[in-house]
Amino acid sequence: MTHITIEVNGKPVTADVTPRTHLADFLREHLLLTGTHIGCEHGVCGACTVEIDGEIARSCITFAVACDGARVRTIESFDDDPLMARMRDAFSTSHALQCGYCTPGMLIAARDLVRRKAAEPGLDIRTEMSGNLCRCTGYAGIIEAIETVTAEAPAVPALAGYRWVGPAPGPGAATTQPTKAPVPTAARPVTPAAPKAAPPAVASRPIKVEVGAITVVDGETRFTESFVLEHSRAAVWDLMRDPQKVAACMPGLALDPPAANDHLTGRMEVKLGPISAGFSGEGAMSRDDAGHHMMIEGRGSDRKSGSRASGRVEYVLSETATGGGGAGTRVDCVIAFTLQGPLAQFGRSDLVRDLVARIGEAFARNVDMRLRAPEGAVVAPAELGGFSLVLGVLLGRLRRLLLRLLGR
Ligand code: FES
């Protein structure tokens, strides 16, 4: 037996399970959540679809032990979800079910499709939903229901604040993801719009980031980082007091729409050399507007790599003079994090200094670009390439070593 702890529908559940128990059986037989149906038990029919760490997955081919530390959401937890409510209504109106056996999995997959791809032109709903089988309806009603909800997507509160479609944008996704709520195909004008002049692009400029001493205490890596921006403190604070705007400047990070009580949920894509991980997690923030001080704490896990992370970022803004003598803002950050699992090697390694400096530089450049961008300008954020990040760090070290050997 293996002892596991899973968050199921918002509640922590601990249990001892055999390694071969699949998640669908665990949900149905241990937790009596029988809304998750089992059809083929081969990953073909989609009846067992649930959400794991915010992404849909087949619970019949997922071992319960592999979900240790994960957040699982079954059909029973979507009662208060506005998008799911809309989807249920549409299924009912379009007669999208008969026996209802496929319906829980179909609803979860359909909601996920609308959430991720409502804005995609020419969305092929039939193909996208081909992983969910229905033996009764002939699919016509199901497709019609999803089309209806897709066309209404911007009016659904759950989507109003979404800045991206698809899985959380990784470092390379920022230039291609929409930055506004999805616009349905049906709402687009029929007559071609007059050609518009391309909005001005904003170029990135380098910003020096100072990294303080890195210490590791009880497995927690701590360091300070600071940089100066050529913008007023009021302008910088207006951006950095908002976690959504901060997340938009951090490569690989995407937050869910704001929730109550300053509770944050989201996803961080990390790619370091051969290791890639997608951390789903949650956190909280506290803010002192008068002191221009903010603290964000969070924790998350990556089910695929088995890595876990927790940490906090604290920053304070102060007025300063820039190199050119103008008014600027100094950003002082204190960062602490703990990594467990395969990615932990990057937490202990002395590569950390180079890595955090590069991440900090990308973040500072993105903040600077957004503050300089006029209305409507295209901001292509500075990115962190996975392999290039590690390669760049190693090349930098090699260059320093050669210079030392050559006595320069
Ligand atoms: S029961 Fe899981 S895909 Fe069919």
Ligand code: FES
């Ligand atoms: S409604 Fe019966 S299997 Fe889909």
